[in-house]
Amino acid sequence: MKAYSIYEASKKLTTSPNRLRKWEKELRDILYIPRSKNGSRFYTDKEISLLLEAKNLYDKKLPKKEVKEQLTLILQPKPKKQEEKEEMIQETSETSFELVEEIKPVPTALTPSVTEQNIKMLLHSLETYKQDFLQEVKEEIRTGLQGEVLNHIKEEIKAGQAQSAITISTTIERKNEELKDEFRDNIDELTDVIHSNAHQSHTEYEDIRSTIKKLSKISKAERKTYSKQWTTTASSSKEIKSMIEHLSKSNAEINKSMEQLHQNDQSIKADLLKEREQLRKEIREREQSFQDLVQSFRDTAVAIEKKKQWWKVWQS
16 A cells, blocks of 8 residues: 655645645544654555545534534445435436336327326426335435444443543543644744744844944944035135135226226227228229220230231232
């Protein structure tokens, strides 16, 4: 028989290991999970099938008491009388269904008295008889089962007192082991939490301490910087005042120089305009004399041409 660890069983049942432990505690009177020599849980196919039934019942949001009752009925072997009664119910239902299936509408030409309404009434009466019969059988099964369960409990109480004592002792031992395991797990978890909290507190204390040191160093440096800045600002203010006075004097001198330059510029512009007018007059006079010279050359050339043409008449 194959055995599974708690993690393998949780994967097969599609749930968590914590939930399996919780079910084990809630169903400890019904469900017993075997353990190895070192105390670790292991699950066989029997426990996994029972846990699957418990999971389905819990998924239906049934109360814990009803889940225990359902699992007890699943684990309890069925009495022979109950099996016979269930077989009788099944045979009765099958017989009634066969009778209903065998009833077919007869042609109206052969039996004109049988109509569709009569067939419906017959079917309804058969269905009513079937339901009543099933209800009576269920009541008999329930009462018989209760009586058998009570008798079985009485016999177990009479004949199994020693076994009950052994069972109680084993149950107590199992509960003690479970409490020890739970206490051990809780102590381990608490130790881990305390250790992690202590480590975290120590690291936080060291961080706070280093932060305070850094802040103290920064405050000292800032004080020195502020004092230096104060002295520098005082000396700078004096230098700025003297610089402003010097700049005001320089500005006045620059304004005077600008006025002088402006006056010089105006006089230079006037002189340049006069020289330009004088040059224009000279250029015009020279151009006029040049035009007169060109005109005189033209007149001379025309006179020479006329003399040449007069001699040509005699040559011809």
